[in-house]
Amino acid sequence: MGTGQLQKAVRWYPPSYDIRVEDVPVPLIQDPDDAIVKVKLAALCGADLHIYRGHGGVEKIHTCGHEFIGEVVALGSAYGTHAKDRPLLYSTLKVGDKVVSPFTINCGECQACRFGFTARCAHSTLFGSPALEGGQAQYIRVPKAGATLFNLSDPKTWPNGTPTSLADSSLLMLADILPTGVFAALQCLSHPKVQPVLTGKPWPLSLHPNSATTDSAPLTQEDVRLTVAIIGLGPVGICTAVSLLDMLAARRHPHRIVGVDLLESRREKMRAVYAAIDQEGRGLGEFIACSPEEAKTTLGKWTQGVGCDAVIEVVGHNSALTLAYELVKAFGVITSVGVHGEPQLPFTGRQMYNKNVSFDFGRCPARAMFPMAFEILGKFKRQDVFGQVGERASLVDRITDFGQASESYRAFDKGEVGKIIFDPWK
Amino acid sequence: MGTGQLQKAVRWYPPSYDIRVEDVPVPLIQDPDDAIVKVKLAALCGADLHIYRGHGGVEKIHTCGHEFIGEVVALGSAYGTHAKDRPLLYSTLKVGDKVVSPFTINCGECQACRFGFTARCAHSTLFGSPALEGGQAQYIRVPKAGATLFNLSDPKTWPNGTPTSLADSSLLMLADILPTGVFAALQCLSHPKVQPVLTGKPWPLSLHPNSATTDSAPLTQEDVRLTVAIIGLGPVGICTAVSLLDMLAARRHPHRIVGVDLLESRREKMRAVYAAIDQEGRGLGEFIACSPEEAKTTLGKWTQGVGCDAVIEVVGHNSALTLAYELVKAFGVITSVGVHGEPQLPFTGRQMYNKNVSFDFGRCPARAMFPMAFEILGKFKRQDVFGQVGERASLVDRITDFGQASESYRAFDKGEVGKIIFDPWK
Numbered sequence: 001m002g003t004g005q006l007q008k009a010v011r012w013y014p015p016s017y018d019i020r021v022e023d024v025p026v027p028l029i030q031d032p033d034d035a036i037v038k039v040k041l042a043a044l045c046g047a048d049l050h051i052y053r054g055h056g057g058v059e060k061i062h063t064c065g066h067e068f069i070g071e072v073v074a075l076g077s078a079y080g081t082h083a084k085d086r087p088l089l090y091s092t093l094k095v096g097d098k099v100v101s102p103f104t105i106n107c108g109e110c111q112a113c114r115f116g117f118t119a120r121c122a123h124s125t126l127f128g129s130p131a132l133e134g135g136q137a138q139y140i141r142v143p144k145a146g147a148t149l150f151n152l153s154d155p156k157t158w159p160n161g162t163p164t165s166l167a168d169s170s171l172l173m174l175a176d177i178l179p180t181g182v183f184a185a186l187q188c189l190s191h192p193k194v195q196p197v198l199t200g201k202p203w204p205l206s207l208h209p210n211s212a213t214t215d216s217a218p219l220t221q222e223d224v225r226l227t228v229a230i231i232g233l234g235p236v237g238i239c240t241a242v243s244l245l246d247m248l249a250a251r252r253h254p255h256r257i258v259g260v261d262l263l264e265s266r267r268e269k270m271r272a273v274y275a276a277i278d279q280e281g282r283g284l285g286e287f288i289a290c291s292p293e294e295a296k297t298t299l300g301k302w303t304q305g306v307g308c309d310a311v312i313e314v315v316g317h318n319s320a321l322t323l324a325y326e327l328v329k330a331f332g333v334i335t336s337v338g339v340h341g342e343p344q345l346p347f348t349g350r351q352m353y354n355k356n357v358s359f360d361f362g363r364c365p366a367r368a369m370f371p372m373a374f375e376i377l378g379k380f381k382r383q384d385v386f387g388q389v390g391e392r393a394s395l396v397d398r399i400t401d402f403g404q405a406s407e408s409y410r411a412f413d414k415g416e417v418g419k420i421i422f423d424p425w426k
Numbered sequence: 427m428g429t430g431q432l433q434k435a436v437r438w439y440p441p442s443y444d445i446r447v448e449d450v451p452v453p454l455i456q457d458p459d460d461a462i463v464k465v466k467l468a469a470l471c472g473a474d475l476h477i478y479r480g481h482g483g484v485e486k487i488h489t490c491g492h493e494f495i496g497e498v499v500a501l502g503s504a505y506g507t508h509a510k511d512r513p514l515l516y517s518t519l520k521v522g523d524k525v526v527s528p529f530t531i532n533c534g535e536c537q538a539c540r541f542g543f544t545a546r547c548a549h550s551t552l553f554g555s556p557a558l559e560g561g562q563a564q565y566i567r568v569p570k571a572g573a574t575l576f577n578l579s580d581p582k583t584w585p586n587g588t589p590t591s592l593a594d595s596s597l598l599m600l601a602d603i604l605p606t607g608v609f610a611a612l613q614c615l616s617h618p619k620v621q622p623v624l625t626g627k628p629w630p631l632s633l634h635p636n637s638a639t640t641d642s643a644p645l646t647q648e649d650v651r652l653t654v655a656i657i658g659l660g661p662v663g664i665c666t667a668v669s670l671l672d673m674l675a676a677r678r679h680p681h682r683i684v685g686v687d688l689l690e691s692r693r694e695k696m697r698a699v700y701a702a703i704d705q706e707g708r709g710l711g712e713f714i715a716c717s718p719e720e721a722k723t724t725l726g727k728w729t730q731g732v733g734c735d736a737v738i739e740v741v742g743h744n745s746a747l748t749l750a751y752e753l754v755k756a757f758g759v760i761t762s763v764g765v766h767g768e769p770q771l772p773f774t775g776r777q778m779y780n781k782n783v784s785f786d787f788g789r790c791p792a793r794a795m796f797p798m799a800f801e802i803l804g805k806f807k808r809q810d811v812f813g814q815v816g817e818r819a820s821l822v823d824r825i826t827d828f829g830q831a832s833e834s835y836r837a838f839d840k841g842e843v844g845k846i847i848f849d850p851w852k
Contacts, residue, residue: 087641108642111732112756114649115622116629116642120756120782147641183630190618190633193786196541203542203794204609207616211797215513215573216534216542223540306537318775330538330546331788340775349744349766352787356546360619361775362757362782368629371637 008424009063009137010405016054017413019406024063027133027141032078033090033107035145037099041168041399042135043067044420045103045176046234047339048128049413050316055341058130065422066103066127067175068135069152069168071096072145079146088157090146098152101135101142102366103127103176108147119365136405138424150174150370159371162378169396169421170377170386173239177395177419178377178386179369181239184337185247186372187360188228188310191333197226197309198253203331226255227303229295229327232314232338233261233270235395235419240312240337241270242277242385245285246376252284256302259289260323263415267291269393273385276393292323299327313338318346331356337364395419401426434850435489435563436831442480443839445832450489453559453567458504459516459533461571463525467594467825468561469493470846471529471602472660473765474554475839476742481767484556491848492529492553493601494561495578495594497522498571505572514583516572524578527561527568528792529553529602534573545791562831564850576600576796585797588804595822595847596803596812599665603821603845604803604812605795607665610763611673612798613786614654614736617759623735624679626650629757652681653729655721655753658740658764659687659696661821661845666738666763667696668703668811671711672802678710682728685715686749689841693717695819699811702819718749725753739764744772757782763790821845827852 006023013020027036042065050056051064072095083090087108093099106113106121113121123144128134133141142148151157152171155164188194195206200219204211226248230240241259248255259270267289274287288298299308307329313320316338324334325347334357351357366373380386389396397418400408404422411417431452439446453462468491476482477490498521509516513534519525532539532547539547549570554560559567568574577583578597581590614620621632626645630637652674656666667685674681685696693715700713714724725734733755739746742764750760751773760783777783792799806812815822823844826834830848837843 087643089641106642111649113642114628114645115757116631117622117757117782118642150641186630186633187618192613192616192618196543202540203791204612204798205542207612208798211795215515215576215793216532216539216544217513219540223537316775321775331541331543331791336778338779340779342774342776345771345773345775345778347771348768349742349747349771349787350768352762352771352785353764353766353789356543356788357785358787359778359783359785361778361784363779365629365757367641369637372630372634 007138008402010065010402010422011061012051012064013061014054014059017052019064019409021402021405026139029074029076030141031143032076033144033146034076035072035093035142035149036074037068037070037140037142038073039068039070039135039138039140039424041069041172042422042424043172043175044408044412044422046236050339050341051129052409052413060130062128062130063133063137064128065134065136067172068140069100069172069175071098073139083146087147089149089151092154093146093149093151099149100152100171100174101149102179104366105132105142105144105148106367107144113147116368117365118367119363136422148367159374162374166377167387169389169399172421173377173386173395174370174373176366177235177239179366179373180236180337180364181243182369182372182376183364184240184312184314184335185243188244188312188333188335189247191310191358191360193331193333193358194310197224198251200224226253227299227308228255229258229260229299229308229311230314231260231311231320231323233259233266233289234314236337237261237314238270238273238395240314242273242380243376245277246379248285255285257285257287258295258298259287260292260295261289262291265415269418272393276384277380295327303329307332309333310335316340318343322346325351325355325357328355328357333358335360396421399423433564434828436491436828436848437487438477438490439487440480440485443478445478445490445835447828447831452565455500455502456567457569458502459570459572460502461498461519461568461575462500463494463496463566463568464499465494465496465561465564465566465850467495467598468848468850469598469601470834470838470848472662476765476767477555478835478839486556488554488556489559489563490554491560491562493598494566495526495598495601497524499565509572513573515575515577518580519572519575519577525575526578526597526600527575528605530792531568531570531574532793533570539573542794543791544793545789562848574793585800588800592803593813595815595825598847599803599812599821600796600799602792603661603665605792605799606662606763606790607669608795608798608802609790610666610738610740610761611669614670614738614759614761615673617736617784617786619757619759619784620736623650623652624677652679653725653734654681655684655686655725655734655737656740657686657737657746657749659685659692659715660740662763663687663740664696664699664821666740668699668806669802671703672805674711681711683711683713684721684724685713686718686721687715688717691841695844698819702810703806721753729755733758735759736761742766744769748772751777751783754781754783759784761786822847825849
């Protein structure tokens with residue numbers, strides 16, 4: 001791989017809807033912390049559509065994609081036994097190792113990284129953006145790779161109980177959509193305002209042991225049945241549902257969940273996934289996949305007009321935030337992992353005050369969520385959701401070649417297909 | 427107290443800035459759940475200023491005030507031993523009992539009340555609003571009093587260790603400002619995104635025991651020093667600071683706090699309060715009261731430009747929310763207890779996403795916070811903050827008569843005085 005070698009890459013052209021496959025130079029090490037990865041598989045993600053549609057204000061032609069899995073083919077001078085004081089992979093990563101990357105880079109050394117908030121690393125950059133070439137190519141340069149990458153060739157770093165035989169198409173889900181789903185579900189369930197439902201103890205006793213008040217009526221069984229709406233049933237929405245259901249099954253906590261999407265094809269996929277994974281949950285929970293209007297009616301009935309305990313928004317559009325506000329109860333929680341753009345938030349301060357709304361916004365710290373995501377990936381291996389490509393309940397609809405790139409973007413944008421993976425060597 | 431008896435009351439007249447003291451009928455029992463309370467003391471609160479200034483879109487002449495303490499003089503037919511299945515006070519409250527009320531009523535029986543979210547009770551109504559006559563009067567009608575009121579004549583219901591000899595002017599702080607401060611501080615410290623700072627464990631290990639990741643550098647002592655900004659140093663802001671400092675002293679957690687206000691008189695009061703209460707905290711913390719510009723400079727230095735872990739907003743104005751966003755770090759928390767109005771939130775979705783902001787908005791469930799507020803009230807009794815009226819570090823500047831009502835509203839609105847209490851019988 002010397003200077004001047006060419007590779008195939010999926011490139012975005014301004015202003016919008018223009019995807020071309022081109023020969024571009026193979027990337028080279030630019031910084032001592034860089035690694036060059038030969039891409040085995042790269043996926044198309046809903047977040048890619050923001051730039052595709054021309055919503056991002058982007059003008060620069062660049063290689064697309066932020067989900068990839070591959071093999072290390074070159075490392076910068078920072079790597080080796082002299083790097084013992086740095087994040088693990090600087091001293092252990094080798095050429096030939098199989099790796100998966102989160103969708104943004106992170107240095108592992110700044111304060112945000114030390115806190116585990118890797119998505120907002122001081123060096124955070126999104127792959128497949130004007131600032132950093134993406135993974136829908138045969139080779140990719142990974143800056144800060146010693147903290148960014150996860151070494152799949154080192155099974156002793158895998159969480160206990162994860163089968164080491166996971167398919168590459170399954171492991172690719174670690175790049176973005178599964179950690180983002182885990183992040184959304186974890187944020188929702190760990191919010192203090194949800195604790196009274198989960199613990200059966202009223203606020204603030206749910207948080208502070210010496211704050212008992214005996215002046216209200218006790219909580220009923222119906223009160224502590226958690227009611228959640230998930231808005232958006234694309235691949236991330238489905239991963240959110242899977243993660244949430246897994247966490248609730250682990251707690252054996254009774255629940256009712258509404259998955260909301262405008263497209264029947266996505267609702268149908270969600271139902272198939274639910275049928276595949278709902279084993280422990282039988283009797284503990286209900287799950288409905290429906291349209292926004294049906295969601296309002298169903299939640300109105302279930303909660304007698306009070307609204308649901310939490311809403312998870314996975315769309316990235318003000319209409320989804322407006323629906324979330326409408327569905328949530330007072331003192332409810334809205335967890336938003338959708339990628340939002342320039343429009344002002346569609347809320348007044350009075351609306352926020354009057355409903356005591358809590359919001360958690362933003363990008364998943366995917367690298368920090370890998371252990372939890374791995375655990376789920378292992379658990380559902382035999383259940384086809386993250387497994388066989390093209391099965392009814394599989395998140396991945398097809399693996400295709402770069403020749404299909406432009407058509408794949410078009411069909412994915414229209415909601416005609418679910419998740420698509422590219423094999424750059426096909 | 428038969429029909430037609432008159433009493434003195436402080437009344438608001440539209441459109442704005444028009445406060446009159448008038449003779450109005452003494453209220454009567456209207457509903458079986460009502461109590462009539464003879465008011466001993468009633469306070470003027472920052473939230474009263476929204477209507478005072480004509481910001482609330484209010485047109486109805488009404489009696490002002492939502493902070494009062496007094497004595498029960500009449501009870502509806504719901505009270506008595508036949509009410510054993512209802513909230514405690516329906517069966518135990520007696521004529522002659524001394525009571526304090528939170529600033530809104532709550533039934534204690536709806537789902538919101540069972541959860542402890544009493545501020546959003548299905549029957550929630552604010553005293554001193556067009557919907558319910560206020561406490562700046564000689565008598566007040568309290569709907570749902572068996573769940574709303576706290577019985578001060580029943581020391582066995584007081585939290586352990588609270589001295590029963592608290593002055594009425596201290597106990598009056600339970601009506602709104604102290605519970606609101608406790609609520610703000612509790613929301614801030616219990617937010618999941620603050621847990622890495624408090625526990626020293628990175629996200630998501632701070633929440634989920636099996637999610638260890640060893641790929642980032644360990645947290646430093648500097649990282650886990652909690653940095654908080656409190657925007658607004660009126661009485662609620664000061665109560666917030668007192669509550670936060672108390673919780674941090676109990677944890678022996680190192681911290682740096684900036685209190686922000688435009689008015690030097692409020693900053694000066696805050697400094698006096700801090701000097702009075704900072705005993706356990708010496709060496710564990712720093713506290714600065716300053717202007718917004720100084721806050722930006724100080725926090726920039728303290729956090730090397732990263733921003734603070736959490737911001738508590740106690741103003742109720744978009745300028746305060748904008749400042750909060752500017753001061754908070756990525757993955758930081760903004761707790762807003764300010765009363766917000768019609769303007770749209772001054773944020774785009776992109777801003778929220780790009781900084782992974784979490785927001786907690788809304789009204790304090792004061793009745794549910796009473797036990798925690800009581801605990802703090804007892805703790806600081808000898809330290810003048812909630813004690814002697816008019817002392818340098820006292821939250822209460824003066825106790826005056828209704829003759830001073832109009833002038834008191836004017837001076838309070840201008841920030842010329844701190845908290846004012848009315849004695850309706852003076």
